[in-house]
Amino acid sequence: MSFKDGGRFFRPDCLLLSTVLPISHQNYHRPYTCTKCEKAFTEASLLMQHVQIHRGEKVYECKECGKAFRRRSHLTCHTRIHSGERPYECKVCGKAFRESSHHSRHMRTHSAEKPYECKNCEKAFKSISDLTRHRRVHSSEKPYECKECGKAFKINSALSAHRRIHSGERPYECKECGKSFRITSSLIAHRRIHTGERPYKCKECGKSFSQFSNLTTHRRIHSGERPYECKVCGKVFSQFTSVTTHTRIHSGERPCKCKVCGKAFGSYSSLHKHRQTHSRERPHECKECGKAFKDSSHLITHMQTHSRDQPYECTQCEKVFSSVVWSRVSGSREGAILHTPKSSGRTSGAPQSHIKVRVRCSLSPARSLFFALP
Secondary structure, three states: OOEEEOOEEEOOOOHHHOOOOHHHHOOOOOOEEOOOOOOEEOOHHHHHHHHHHHHOOOOEEOOOOOOEEOOHHHHHHHHHHHHOOOOEEOOOOOOEEOOHHHHHHHHHHHOOOOOEEOOOOOOEEOOHHHHHHHHHHHHOOOOEEOOOOOOEEOOHHHHHHHHHHHHOOOOEEOOOOOOEEOOHHHHHHHHHHHHOOOOEEOOOOOOEEOOHHHHHHHHHHHHOOOOEEOOOOOOEEOOHHHHHHHHHHHHOOOOEEOOOOOOEEOOHHHHHHHHOOOOOOOOEEOOOOOOEEOOHHHHHHHHHHHHOOOOEEEOOOOOEEOOOEEEEEOOEEEEEOEEOOHHHOOOOOOOHHHOOEEOOEEEOOOOOOOOOOO
16 A cells, blocks of 8 residues: 655555655655654655664664664664774864764864753753763663663663673774774774873873873872762772772672682782782883882882982981881881881890881871881
């Protein structure tokens, strides 16, 4: 069955299209309405394409990787990942993009235009997608849920990236070294290792970074901001990863396990340091004498033997030292310098170097740290 209207033919191809009245084609701007969500379209073909969203159909398949899409335009954009094609170029800075929408959004970075405003807080954004994502801050809505583990996300792209954890898919490959990544932003950040590019510069001290997140974290050194608080003890941190690692002290969780001996750790940095005990690797080398160390802190202590830098001062006799023995006690840093101060009342006739006691010590000149005598 088909309908003719103004020289054009229309045919309802499915139940969702059966309520379309083609006579309205001349009378209304968007005569084709979806019976599921009431969204309207100018052409029947656009409505048919939209219906596939409700059905969950993905009829357009990539010949390179087999990934399927609901729309041909999405497939076209996807194939540019494999070809590397970026047809949309910014006339201001020369940066190129795979999609026209990304190009349009980028063009606003050269202007102060922010046409999309949040009605709740009046914050403005350069794209409608950024505004939509921001609105969920007020509602705490997470509509995109992973069917594998049940974890929910505020944006669909975050869910897509998360799914690759389960599938192991890493579609974004570096052409320089062959390393692959789950998301494009990780690949872009990785490329800067090869190029040496550091586009994000601190206005306070001039230090530059390859990733904006690193600059954000660095700025907190100047501002003193520590937005992440431990709910157990109230200790605050400048980085989210730091508070996550810290909470494992209270929970006793040790998710980072050594594959060689089975020993578990609360942080990946501790595990990485432990792995070096199983290998002969000494990655931290002194540029002065070539001596190598497993730990960077040991290299720093060693370097002071070349510079004669002695930053640790005994608060009792003002004698200075190049290193101090550090330990962790009750969450605070404690340490000791092993020597005999003038006020300790050592046995007469005994060499000072042979009599060693724990004493108070201070770190000069930046700050002081005090430690109790035993």
